[in-house]
Ligand SMILES: Nc1ncnc2c1ncn2[C@@H]1O[C@H](COP(=O)(O)OP(=O)(O)OP(=O)(O)O)[C@@H](O)[C@H]1O
């Protein structure tokens with residue numbers, strides 16, 4: 248186990264394309280870090296540089312205290328789960344898992360290899376498949392074999408490259424919790440690449456958001472959601488994505504499509520001298536006035552909206568409200584949409600309503616939101632103007648504390664289990 | 678074949694039987710002929726009226742009339758075919774590996790040239806070769822046959838192996854390196870086991886091509902120093918002017934066919950290379 252630290256790491260491919268542009272990231276010992284970003288932003292490249300399959304063009308990579316830029320993969324002692332598993336088809340499940348141990352020749356006796364393989368297979372519930380070939384396994388089973396191969400030796404860190412992307416939704420959910428459980432139990436430093444929102448938000452202690460080879464923000468999932476540093480992070484994190492509206496500042500009000508909002512102190516400082524800004528409001532910040540509890544309504548703004556389409560999903564109702572955007576921000580928002588792999592979305596507001604709401608397509612609904620939920624971004628640079636550094640630091644502290652407690656619990660549980668196993672043996676031998 | 682109706686199944690059985698009969702009949706017929714006596718040859722019956730090993734004795738036993746013609750040619754055939762197979766497969770393996778793994782200029786050119794060479798009619802180069810070989814002393818020698826055989830076996834080997842290597846999940850090599858293998862170990866433990874069936878299949882195909890050649894064998898040899906079996910067969914003569922060598926030729930044909938059939942049967946499973954399945958998600 249070890250920490251991993253990247254210091255201004257750059258990757259330029261032989262064809263001249265710079266896929267990673269100076270990324271600096273410190274991953275603590277035992278931490279679970281997620282790399283997210285749209286397709287082609289350099290996630291896999293970064294991971295492959297860490298594991299040693301791709302040369303580092305510039306910058307420094309340290310594992311523990313040691314600079315490993317020029318070490319071969321085998322000397323870095325990291326375990327990786329590939330996107331397509333890369334199991335050895337000519338070997339049985341048992342031999343696939345034992346493969347790394349057999350390569351460390353002389354280090355493990357046959358009985359030690361056997362013991363470790365069986366421990367890994369028990370953990371991953373692969374016992375009954377040990378003698379089978381990978382070709383005959385289901386996707387989820389193959390995925391577990393790949394995990395087994397990674398955990399069988401005590402590597403310094405685990406690296407995952409979208410390990411769940413080819414599984415169906417149900418299995419993906421199952422494996423996700425399994426990975427989370429496994430990592431908590433083993434407390435091994437983990438870097439996990441994904442572009443799945445749920446995986447990014449639920450698995451990691453911290454999430455690193457990449458865009459075109461540049462790191463945008465590294466924070467706890469809650470930190471990213473509440474205190475994004477710029478338009479890109481705000482738009483990337485959260486599903487359905489944040490609504491971005493043009494905001495025209497007029498005196499002590501800010502004019503949004505559909506509604507005017509009075510500027511309070513927080514917004515006033517954020518806006519400064521600007522005349523036009525981009526306002527971000529998450530879909531779940533809106534409420535249907537009909538289902539709103541009266542005491543919550545205080546201080547918020549109400550407005551009428553013509554609902555175009557609704558989608559009822561059982562637990563929530565999504566309502567879509569088209570609006571006219573403003574020329575000054577159209578270009579910026581179109582660029583953002585391209586960055587986010589969007590498909591030239593229409594300018595519409597997505598609103599998450601209570602599933603009891605009676606709003607239907609074609610209705611004029613009365614909606615409500617509180618100005619405190621507004622994020623304000625610079626229309627030129629896309630930087631967040633409402634980001635609260637103190638609040639962000641507080642969130643990071645909380646996340647760290649939670650993480651520490653989880654690790655302690657895991658350690659205590661492991662001790663208890665070891666104790667129980669020892670007692671069992673004593674009783675058996677008595 | 679669970680989804681087939683009875684009608685379809687009967688249809689398939691009939692077709693299979695017809696194809697089997699069609700392709701096996703000549704072989705069985707030759708086998709029967711090889712057991713016929715001189716008189717039996719003209720009996721007009723499919724089965725030999727009386728069974729005899731006489732024809733085999735003629736070509737194999739010491740003192741048999743065709744023995745000094747057959748045995749050296751058998752040795753030549755085995756030696757020449759094996760050497761051209763090994764050379765072709767080794768060269769083709771390197772070539773195909775490069776074609777499958779690396780991006781370099783002239784990759785297309787190599788493949789098209791190989792294809793062009795393999796479709797070039799043999800008869801059109803055999804006369805120039807005959808003259809050339811005579812003048813540089815390769816006529817009637819093993820290398821004199823191995824070299825033209827390579828022109829037949831190399832292109833097909835390169836094409837088969839390149840196609841095969843392209844399917845190998847090369848990520849396995851990287852996975853093995855991450856698991857702690859040196860680059861060479863990764864190649865040997867993760868790639869070679871997958872490539873082996875392909876190389877093996879290619880070797881068998883190459884061997885057949887060399888083994889079956891007749892045109893080069895008859896044109897570029899003059900003595901038993903290098904003459905291969907297919908060419909030697911045409912030099913068989915009967916015991917007297919009035920005897921047909923049919924029996925001996927049949928026996929010789931069986932002797933050179935049976936080993937091949939056995940090899941194919943033994944290695945059938947390896948030739949069918951279902952091995953790469955399951956390496957990656959699928
Ligand atoms: N071998 C290569 N040579 C040149 N450019 C490459 C090479 N491999 C990747 N790239 C480029 O580097 C960029 C980052 O690729 P990478 O595979 O890291 O993306 P990614 O973030 O993993 O995307 P995805 O989510 O689609 O897997 C891409 O624009 C890609 O075109």
Ligand SMILES: [Mg+2]
Nearest residue numbers: 290291292408
């Ligand atoms: Mg990738």
